[in-house]
Every structure is written in structure tokens, then in C-alpha cells.
Amino acid sequence: MEWPPRELKKLYEGAGLKVDWEEYSKVVGAYLKELEKARELRRKSADWAYIESRPEPLKTALKLLVETGDMKLVAMMYSLPLDVLNEERLKAGIPLVLI
Amino acid sequence: MSLAIVDACFLINWSWFRQRNDLLNLFTRLVVPTPVLVEVRTERARSYLAELVVSRRLLIAPRVQAVDQLALKLFEVIDAEPHLPTIDPPEAYALALAKHMRVPLLTDNAAPKLATRYVEEVKDVEVLDSLDVLARLYLSTRLRSKVEEFMRDTGVLFSEGRLRDYGVAP
Numbered sequence: 290m291e292w293p294p295r296e297l298k299k300l301y302e303g304a305g306l307k308v309d310w311e312e313y314s315k316v317v318g319a320y321l322k323e324l325e326k327a328r329e330l331r332r333k334s335a336d337w338a339y340i341e342s343r344p345e346p347l348k349t350a351l352k353l354l355v356e357t358g359d360m361k362l363v364a365m366m367y368s369l370p371l372d373v374l375n376e377e378r379l380k381a382g383i384p385l386v387l388i
Numbered sequence: 389m390s391l392a393i394v395d396a397c398f399l400i401n402w403s404w405f406r407q408r409n410d411l412l413n414l415f416t417r418l419v420v421p422t423p424v425l426v427e428v429r430t431e432r433a434r435s436y437l438a439e440l441v442v443s444r445r446l447l448i449a450p451r452v453q454a455v456d457q458l459a460l461k462l463f464e465v466i467d468a469e470p471h472l473p474t475i476d477p478p479e480a481y482a483l484a485l486a487k488h489m490r491v492p493l494l495t496d497n498a499a500p501k502l503a504t505r506y507v508e509e510v511k512d513v514e515v516l517d518s519l520d521v522l523a524r525l526y527l528s529t530r531l532r533s534k535v536e537e538f539m540r541d542t543g544v545l546f547s548e549g550r551l552r553d554y555g556v557a558p
Contacts, residue, residue, distance in 0.1 A: 300465050306461055308506055309507075317471045326547070359474060362474050370430070371427045372400045372430040376432075382543075386547060387544060388549075
């Protein structure tokens with residue numbers, strides 16, 4: 290496989306940003322490994338009964354948060370204020386895992 | 389005078405921490421960019437901001453075009469990445485502002501910290517998450533108990549690797 294991927298290189302070059310590709314490769318490798326561990330931890334810790342009891346769009350938002358751990362993405366997707374989503378996250382026992 | 393730019397996730401997490409005022413032992417003033425400010429909506433987080441305003445420890449940074457240009461570039465490339473965590477426009481702005489002002493960025497989102505490792509334009513920006521800040525605030529003997537307190541109060545967990553790096557792994 291070509292490294293760095295042509296499309297990605299083009300994207301950064303188009304934006305006029307320089308990238309340390311060796312470091313990028315290390316970051317991606319380490320991050321993906323930790324990401325899976327964090328997802329498992331969220332799945333185990335979550336109070337699924339609480340999540341299932343929430344009305345839409347909160348129910349789906351919390352499920353997506355368990356899978357991704359990405360507060361900002363979930364808040365944006367479901368038009369939820371970030372701190373409102375955070376309060377729901379705490380009630381649902383979903384840990385925010387910092388890698 | 390030591391300043392730090394603060395992102396919304398960090399502010400929200402610290403608004404739940406019983407010793408949130410300790411943050412002011414590390415930074416004289418916290419700078420909240422206007423795009424970040426609008427993300428704070430709940431009473432708890434707004435009250436925390438109000439406390440900071442009353443004690444004159446909060447600065448609101450207006451939106452500046454020069455900063456917006458770098459913020460937009462960062463947002464475009466990082467958000468289009470399939471492998472790495474996303475960055476949203478307020479967070480990209482906070483990272484670009486930290487670069488512009490040459491002060492640290494406090495955030496609990498992974499994207500800005502990772503970006504400073506491989507995007508040359510922001511490699512000189514210091515990005516600290518809550519664990520980095522706790523480690524600066526408390527000596528190693530107290531660090532473990534403060535990290536546990538923080539995790540209990542905020543529902544934030546730190547990965548084993550991160551805890552090991554600071555010598556506080558369980």
C-alpha cells in the first residue's frame with residue numbers, strides 16, 4: 290500500500306499544511322489500538338437499561354457515544370448541547386476515556 | 389501572567405470536579421474563544437464560567453480572521469481523516485488561537501493533541517488534557533488520590549498507558 294495515501298497527502302497539501310508522515314503513522318497505529326480498548330470499556334460500563342429508557346434522539350445519541358466516544362461528533366449529529374449530552378453521559382454511566 | 393486557552397469539553401469536565409478552583413493555581417487567567425463559549429449551556433457549566441468572571445480569571449477571546457484561516461485548514465484536513473478522532477470548528481479555532489497567542493490549549497479531546505504530533509504548523513503548541521493538568525497541580529504523592537477524585541467526579545477515565553506514564557497506574 291502506498292504510504293502516505295495519495296488522497297490524504299493531496300488533502301494536506303491542498304490545505305497548505307506540512308505533515309510529519311512518520312509520526313502520523315505512529316499516532317494512527319497507537320490510537321487505533323487504544324480506541325478498541327476504550328470502546329470495550331464503555332460498552333461494559335454503560336447502564337443499558339437507562340440508555341434504552343431515554344427518548345429519541347437521546348437514546349441513539351448515547352448508543353453512538355458508547356461506540357465512538359466522540360462527544361463533539363455526537364452532540365453535533367443530534368443537535369444536542371455538549372454539556373447536556375455530558376450530563377446524560379454521566380447518568381448513563383458511559384466513561385469518557387482519555388487515551 | 390500565565391494564560392491558557394480552554395476548550396468546551398475541558399471546561400465542562402472541570403465544572404464537575406470538586407477542586408476545580410485548583411486550576412487557577414496553574415494559570416492566572418483562562419481564555420475562552422467565543423466559538424467555544426456558545427457550546428456551554430447547562431447551569432453547572434455556566435455557573436463555573438460565572439465564578440471565573442467574578443474572580444476576574446476569565447477572558448473572552450473574540451473571533452479573529454487571522455486565526456480563522458489556520459483553524460479552517462486544520463478543520464478541513466483533520467475532520468476528513470478516516471483514522472483519527474474528529475475535530476469540530478470551535479476546537480480547531482481554539483488550537484489555532486493557542487498557536488497565535490503562544491499559550492497552552494487545555495482540552496480533553498484527542499484530536500488537537502494528536503495533531504500537534506504530526507502537523508508541522510502546530511507542533512510547537514502545548515496541548516494539555518486533564519491528566520496533564522492534574523500532574524502539574526499535584527505532587528506525585530497526592531496525584532493518585534486526586535486522579536481518582538477527578539475520575540469519580542467527572543466520569544472521565546484515563547487509559548492505563550497514560551496513568552502508567554505518570555506513575556499512577558492501579
